[in-house]
Amino acid sequence: MIFKRKIYEKLLEWKNLNGREALLIEGARRVGKSTIVQEFAKNEYESFILIDFARISNEVKDYFTRFSNNLDTLFMLLQNIYGVELKERKSLIIFDEVQRFPAARELVKYLVADGRYDYIETGSLISIKENVKDIVIPSEERAIKMYPMDFEEFCIAMGDKPLTIYIQDCFLKNIPLERGLHEKAMQLLREYMLVGGMPQVVSIYIESHKNFGEADRIKRNILNLYREDIMKINARYRSRVIALYDILPALLSKHEKRVVFGNIINGSFAEQYAETFFWLTDSMIVNECRKTDDPNIAPALNASETYIKCYMCDTGLLLSHAFNENEIMENEVYKQILMDKLSLNEGMLYENLIAQMLTANGHKLYFYTHYNEEKHRNDMEIDFLLSNNSKLKYKMFPIEVKSGKRYTTKSLSRFKEVYGKRIGNCYIIHPKNLSVKDDIICIPPYMTGLL
Template sequence: MEVFERKGYRKLEEWASTSQGTTALLVEGARRVGKSTLVEEFGHRNYRTCLTVDFSKAPNEVLEYFRDLRNDLDSFFMYLSSFYGVELHKRQSLIIFDEVQLYPKAREAIKQLVADGRYDYIETGSLVSIRENVKDILIPSEEESIRLDPMDFEEFLWALREKPLSTAIADSFHQRKPLPDLLHRKAMRLFREYMLVGGMPQAVSAYIKTHDFGKVDRVKRTILKLYREDIAKHGGTNKLRITRIFDNLVGQLSKKEKKFNVTSLGKDAKSRDYDDAFFWLSDAFITNDCFNSTDPSVGLSISEDHSTVKCYVADTGLLTTLALADSATTGNSLYRDILLERIEINEGMLTENVVAQLLRTSGHRLFFYSRNDRENPDNRMEIDFLITEPYKHAAMKHRVSPIEVKSSKRYRAISLDKFKNKFNKKVGTRYILHPRPLSVEGDIVKLPLYMAGLL
């Protein structure tokens, strides 16, 4: 698979320069998000040698090294080096434990290996914190962790060799000046392509090589099949509930109000019975949960209501495939018609989902604000997303910034005014993300959708 420039690479560099062998790094992320490719590329570029133990393929002989030789590290490294044919050099070699969740004892050994100090260690894994993968081990305190998300829009542009455009978009955002019309139209076209393709590296690679959405769709269906298999294998007693949520994601997100209605899963379904199932999907990086912050302030999580959740698909390209999964395959022509707006698809669903994806990728936890007051219409409002950021009119102190997402060029944004009136000094810059060019009207900044990841 093609190796793409990823922002996660910088995080690996930061870890290596600050850790200096005092910690190992765990890279978590969804299946097929590019963890192994990224880490191996980092290892080969930055170390004299790089040894990878892939626990999805490691024979029992290698597993025995971890079981029998943990107290004899000289022999452990000698046998490991010999088996994989990689010479290890003190402080110049990286050892990678790939798919470490498949052999938790290797993760537990990190404490001793780091204390030994000879080499650096990076682990990669999915589902690393589900009960069966941690129940019999002591999680090492010497382990740092980062998450790797699907490629964001900027990384997608890099992969398409459109780095100058990504630079122009960033400059436009920071200077609060719109792109020229020609560049804006190009950016919006590529952003629509991104929503259909998504950010899973295999899907992006297939698109770059073929520009055939049908072939990209087949890649995404394979990934979705893996997710279903993971649910069946690792979902435990909750696998039926997890499957029900997964199968209802499109239906829930296609509604005007995106809040997940648990009662739609069955007449006896209760929110509290599904808490673990929602957590499982989020912990597997399959979904991004967005909670209602009932009394928004700088600490949005203080008032988060876990009984009210919007459940977005972590990769919008996968959501597109789920939405078009009525038949066994979806051909290139149907995707092209959607891209060129010849056929209508639920734009609101895809647009809000991709904004959630890009906000999460840029480091924000996801919150929204919703209030339904039958007696006082002024209190009735729905704000798609909330973030906190420095506000220039408050001496750069953090304030709550409400974000409204609009998929069409014609809209109203009454809720933003209601939110400002209700929470007053708690509120900072208000944002509208829409298909139009950037514009500023007082404390309302209207950004084109392709700038969502810069917030």
């Protein structure tokens, strides 16, 4: 099943460069990189060759080193092996799973300079960074990130594109949705939270007439793939990656949600986990959220190295990671969440969902807490802090996530008092319809991707 993906527009923009750069699409396993590139190749080129470096023979790999200085011979061999006629400036060559064969990535510099064809590389960063130590990364390579399907893409896949247009219109006008449509949007959002945005999972969910059990089976296959990939990495830090990967649901179910290194492996500390976070973040299995120490300054300039939250790249995967199969089925977890009746872990799922939606919209994630020495507790806790990234007119946009319909705004109000001059808009993301209270914009979670 082929879904409409927003990244297609970025591919069209790149194609208009007329071969001046190769394109590298980075993303976690199973987010749909290969599928969208093949669809793009079929629609936008007269012919294409897809070279899957996870499957090709050593003989074909050898061509890329033996004939790196003889591109005429290389192209002739590829055309004959794949039975495809390449046409100058009208054909695309795809390097799929390029992380498996870094020599091909290094050759991109010369392929782009040759100028005959266009080149797209796809790969999960699970191995890309580890496999580039001895090669020159081509400067003629543009990189873009691909994420799981966002909520808008999910709605379109479910046949509800008009609803997404209506949601955008209400957001821009700062008005609530009609009550019935708000309830419909929240129902779809709960489905999205349960199923997630992995295209293969969404596909089986639709084809099985919304069978959560079938969707859960595919999600567990993907989680197993991630675990298998972790077992292939450098043994020096493999055990720490596995340990952090395994306790992600437990971390997110706690109030603070941040990683306490000593709780992962007894006696461990932050410096030991530098490569662990580097690997998990670059593999895009997790969305990293760092504490900003001074909200008066752009978050990226003062992000903490030791106060970190890790959200799973896909909330549907997180749900399957958090519960075993028997727990999900025996306790009817899917049904309870769908009917908005599950209180256990609901905050964990909601906050992870918001992190996922913000990341897919291009935001780097930061949070802020302030410890009050007199009260011996945090008196300000901001779940997410977005920035306009301006150096001259810096503004920040604090966000609090509320999974329940009853809540207080003390923390956000206190934050407004202290940092008011730097604040653009304040947001609360809650299950209720859009409203504005005391200059705080309260939006339903399905509008998060529009921030």
